Amino acid sequence: MIVAVDGPTASGKGTIARALSAHFGLPHLDTGLLYRAVGRQCLLDGGDPDDPVAALAACAFSEGLLLDPELRSEATGGLASRVSVHPAVRQALFERQRSFATQQRGAVLDGRDIGTIIAPDADVKLFVTASVEARAQRRFDEMRAQGRPVLLEAIAADLAARDERDATRRDAPLAVADGAVVLDTSQLGRDEAVAEAIRIVEAAR
Numbered sequence: 001m002i003v004a005v006d007g008p009t010a011s012g013k014g015t016i017a018r019a020l021s022a023h024f025g026l027p028h029l030d031t032g033l034l035y036r037a038v039g040r041q042c043l044l045d046g047g048d049p050d051d052p053v054a055a056l057a058a059c060a061f062s063e064g065l066l067l068d069p070e071l072r073s074e075a076t077g078g079l080a081s082r083v084s085v086h087p088a089v090r091q092a093l094f095e096r097q098r099s100f101a102t103q104q105r106g107a108v109l110d111g112r113d114i115g116t117i118i119a120p121d122a123d124v125k126l127f128v129t130a131s132v133e134a135r136a137q138r139r140f141d142e143m144r145a146q147g148r149p150v151l152l153e154a155i156a157a158d159l160a161a162r163d164e165r166d167a168t169r170r171d172a173p174l175a176v177a178d179g180a181v182v183l184d185t186s187q188l189g190r191d192e193a194v195a196e197a198i199r200i201v202e203a204a205r
């Protein structure tokens, strides 16, 4: 069984994908991490993430960064969003994602284009979303809990900018895939959202 989980930043898709992976005993790939590693590598190389040549060059060495703690930061998320615009970068990361999706045991992948491009043949497609306000509040709470000083308004502005870039890029824009079930988590707690996702997968497989 292939489960595709797509959605915008901080919608809860990562939490849901991890929970589905544990519940159904399927390996999980967080594809955002691949783009984050490319963005971070590009920064470390002193390259311009908006330059397709520099961004593509960063792909070759990005795998060495997959355990870098900086990968999860907001700043790296912004870099990921910039390098992910380039078709050559998306192409370079395609095969790795595709072979993960088609391994025999099945898989859960989360990202932006899993149900549309990477695994259009997925058995179950989920599009996890939430209002900008709800997503910004979650990020804010997370960062405050880590003792990091942040402004709610700044997070909301960042999220909105990233959404805009992800949804309007020409190649593989964030979109609800054909046949995807939309799960809006704005009003749901973590456990409720996970339970709902499990129910959707059970019903669809």
Ligand code: C5P
Pocket (backbone or CB within 6 Å): 009, 010, 031, 032, 033, 035, 036, 077, 080, 081, 082, 084, 110, 111, 112, 113, 114, 162, 166
């Ligand atoms: O999901 P996450 O916030 O880790 O993704 C970081 C960025 O990587 C996204 O904003 C998006 O631009 C890009 N991305 C993508 N396609 C994916 C996963 C992530 O373009 N499948």
